[in-house]
Amino acid sequence: MSDQASAKVHKPGDEAVIKLTNVNKWYGKFHVLKDINLTIRKGERVVVCGPSGSGKSTMIRCVNRLEEHQAGSIVVNGTELTNDVKAIEAIRRDVGMVFQSFNLFPHLTVLENLILAPTWVKKVPRKEAIDTAMYYLGRVKIPDQAGKYPGQLSGGQQQRVAIARALCMKPDIMLFDEPTSALDPEMIKEVLDVMTELAQEGMTMVCVTHEMGFARSVADTVVFMADGSVVERNTPNELFNNPQEERTKKFLSQIIQHH
Amino acid sequence: MSTEYKPHPEDALSHVEEPATVYPVNPPTKSMDLLGWAKSNLFGSVPNTILTLLALFLLVKILPPIVDWAFISSVWSSATPDACRVDGVGACWAVVQNKYRFILFGLYPYEEQWRPVVSTLLYIVAVAVSCNPRFWSRRLLGLWAVVVIGSGILMWGGILGLPYVENEKWGGLPLTLMLSVLGIALAFPLGILAALGRRSSLPVIRSVSVVYIELVRGVPLISVLFMASVMIPLFLPEGVTINKLLRAFIGIVLFTGAYMAEAVRGGLQALPRGQYEAADALGLGYWQKTRLIILPQAIRLVIPPLVNQFISMFKDTSLVFIVGLFDLLNTVKTALTDPLWRPFYVEAYVFTALIYFLFCYFMARYSQYLERHLNTGVRR
Numbered sequence: 082m083s084d085q086a087s088a089k090v091h092k093p094g095d096e097a098v099i100k101l102t103n104v105n106k107w108y109g110k111f112h113v114l115k116d117i118n119l120t121i122r123k124g125e126r127v128v129v130c131g132p133s134g135s136g137k138s139t140m141i142r143c144v145n146r147l148e149e150h151q152a153g154s155i156v157v158n159g160t161e162l163t164n165d166v167k168a169i170e171a172i173r174r175d176v177g178m179v180f181q182s183f184n185l186f187p188h189l190t191v192l193e194n195l196i197l198a199p200t201w202v203k204k205v206p207r208k209e210a211i212d213t214a215m216y217y218l219g220r221v222k223i224p225d226q227a228g229k230y231p232g233q234l235s236g237g238q239q240q241r242v243a244i245a246r247a248l249c250m251k252p253d254i255m256l257f258d259e260p261t262s263a264l265d266p267e268m269i270k271e272v273l274d275v276m277t278e279l280a281q282e283g284m285t286m287v288c289v290t291h292e293m294g295f296a297r298s299v300a301d302t303v304v305f306m307a308d309g310s311v312v313e314r315n316t317p318n319e320l321f322n323n324p325q326e327e328r329t330k331k332f333l334s335q336i337i338q339h340h
Numbered sequence: 341m342s343t344e345y346k347p348h349p350e351d352a353l354s355h356v357e358e359p360a361t362v363y364p365v366n367p368p369t370k371s372m373d374l375l376g377w378a379k380s381n382l383f384g385s386v387p388n389t390i391l392t393l394l395a396l397f398l399l400v401k402i403l404p405p406i407v408d409w410a411f412i413s414s415v416w417s418s419a420t421p422d423a424c425r426v427d428g429v430g431a432c433w434a435v436v437q438n439k440y441r442f443i444l445f446g447l448y449p450y451e452e453q454w455r456p457v458v459s460t461l462l463y464i465v466a467v468a469v470s471c472n473p474r475f476w477s478r479r480l481l482g483l484w485a486v487v488v489i490g491s492g493i494l495m496w497g498g499i500l501g502l503p504y505v506e507n508e509k510w511g512g513l514p515l516t517l518m519l520s521v522l523g524i525a526l527a528f529p530l531g532i533l534a535a536l537g538r539r540s541s542l543p544v545i546r547s548v549s550v551v552y553i554e555l556v557r558g559v560p561l562i563s564v565l566f567m568a569s570v571m572i573p574l575f576l577p578e579g580v581t582i583n584k585l586l587r588a589f590i591g592i593v594l595f596t597g598a599y600m601a602e603a604v605r606g607g608l609q610a611l612p613r614g615q616y617e618a619a620d621a622l623g624l625g626y627w628q629k630t631r632l633i634i635l636p637q638a639i640r641l642v643i644p645p646l647v648n649q650f651i652s653m654f655k656d657t658s659l660v661f662i663v664g665l666f667d668l669l670n671t672v673k674t675a676l677t678d679p680l681w682r683p684f685y686v687e688a689y690v691f692t693a694l695i696y697f698l699f700c701y702f703m704a705r706y707s708q709y710l711e712r713h714l715n716t717g718v719r720r
Contacts, residue, residue: 147617182612185618201632202628
C-alpha cells in the first residue's frame, strides 16, 4: 500500500514526549489502570487497542488530566501532571483531543468552535484565528460549512470539525479517543483519511481505536491493553501477525472474525 | 483497507428493493373548510360533542353578564360614587378614574408625580432594549448604569432643583417595577453563582452555597422580609441604619436568588459531560469554560423555569407591604380605605390585576420568543 510506504517516511525521534511510569488508577474499588508503563516519542504514532473495559480510554484521558491518576507519574512535554492547575492548562494547550462523541459546542457555529480556544486561551488575534480555522477546515475538506451549526452537519463532518478544532490550537500531540466508534459506516473513512494525512505529517498521535486497518497502515506502534494492563506493545506487523501473548491472540482472533 | 464497509448479507439494507410505486414529491396537503374543521375538531366523537355543547352553554351563560357588567352598564366617569349607586348599574370604573394617581404612585407628592412617570419609562425602555438580542453587548451595562442613577436622582431629588422625596413616600407601580427589575438583575447573577458554588469542588464554597440555598428555600418569603426588617437592625452596630426599602430589596434578592440557583443547577446538570471535557481539553480555564461554553447552554435549557421565577418574583414583591412599603397592591388597598369608594373594591382590584397581568404576560411571551430565538442554531 502506498499509504504505508509514505507513512513510514517520518521516523519518530528519540525524545520522549509522553512518559507514563507505574500509573495506577481506581474507580472506587475497581482497579482500572494497573502499573502502566509507556513511553511515547516525538512523532510516534501509537494505536491503543483492546477489549472494552480494558482501560485504554481511561489511560489516554489521564494524559491530559481529564482523569486523575492516583499513583505513579505522567510526564507530558517535560511537565509532570500534578494538581497544579496552571501546569495542567499549559499541557492541555499543547495536547489536542478528539472524542468519540465529537463534543462540539452546539451553540456556536463551526467557525466559532474553531476560533474559541485560540482567541481565549492563546490570545491569538481574531483575524489570525479565523485564517487558521479556515486553513484547517480546508484540510478536513469542509471549508464551506464554516457558518453552520454542528447540529446541521453529519456525524463524519462533525468529527472532522472536532479534529480541526483541536488542530487550531497547533498542538504537539493529538489524542484520539475512539474517534470513529460513533459514526455510521460510510462516514468512518472520511475521518480516517483525515487522521492518516495528519499521521503522515509527523504529528505525535495516540489513538484508541478498533480500526485495525488504520493501525496497520499508519501506526508505528500498537499497544494492546486488557484488564487495565499493557499486555503487549510492538510494531503493527509483529503484533498482528506474531502476537506473543495468549490474551492478544484471543482478542485478535475475535477482531478478525468481523474485519 | 479493512475500514471499507462491506454490508453483511443479513444486513437489512441489502434487502431493500426498488419501491413499486413512485410517491409524490410533496406531502399531501390537507385542505378543510370551516364546517369540515368543526366537524372533525368539535364534533368528532360523542364525548367531544358533549364537551363542545357544555362549553358553548357555559360561554352563553357567563360571557354576556360579564360583558354587560364591564362594558355596557358600567359607569366610566363620575366625580362621586353616587352614579354607581343606582340600581342596575354594572362596574364602577369611576373608582379608577378617581384613585388611579394614588394607586399608581402611592404617597409620592402629587405635584411631583411626573418624576416616577419618567423614571418608570426609563426602566421600561431599558428593559425593552435589553430584551432585544441585537443589543446584547457590554454597552447594555452602561445603559443600565445611566437608567439606575438617573431614576435614582429623579425619585429622590434633592439636587438640580428637584425637591427631596424620602423613599418612605415612594410607592405604586414604579416601586413594584423597580423592586422587580433590579431584583431580577441582582438575583439572577446571585443564583448563577450559588448554582456554580453548589457544584464546586472546593468544600467551603460548596457548603456556603448549600447552606444559603437550603436555608432560604426552607422559609417563606414573608419571614425573610420580616427578618430583613426586624432582625437585621438588631445585628447592626448602634447608630447604623439601613433603610427599609433596601432591607426589603435585599430580602427579595436573597430569596429569589436561592430559587434561581436551583433552576440554573438543573441546566448545569442537564449538559452532557462531554461539553465540560471538550472545554477542559482545549485548555480553557474555569471561568472561560463556564462563561463561554457551560452557562450559555445551561441557561438556554432552563429559560422556562427561570422566567417562571421572574414572574413569581414580580408578583411576590407585593409582600413588601409587610414591612410598610406601598407597592402597587398596597396602594390599591390604601386607596380603598376611602369610605366613599370602598364599596367598589372589585373594580379597583380588577384594574390592578390587569396591570400585573400585562407585565406577566409580556414576560411569558418574551420567554417563548427567546427560546425560539436561541434554539435556531441548536435545532436541526
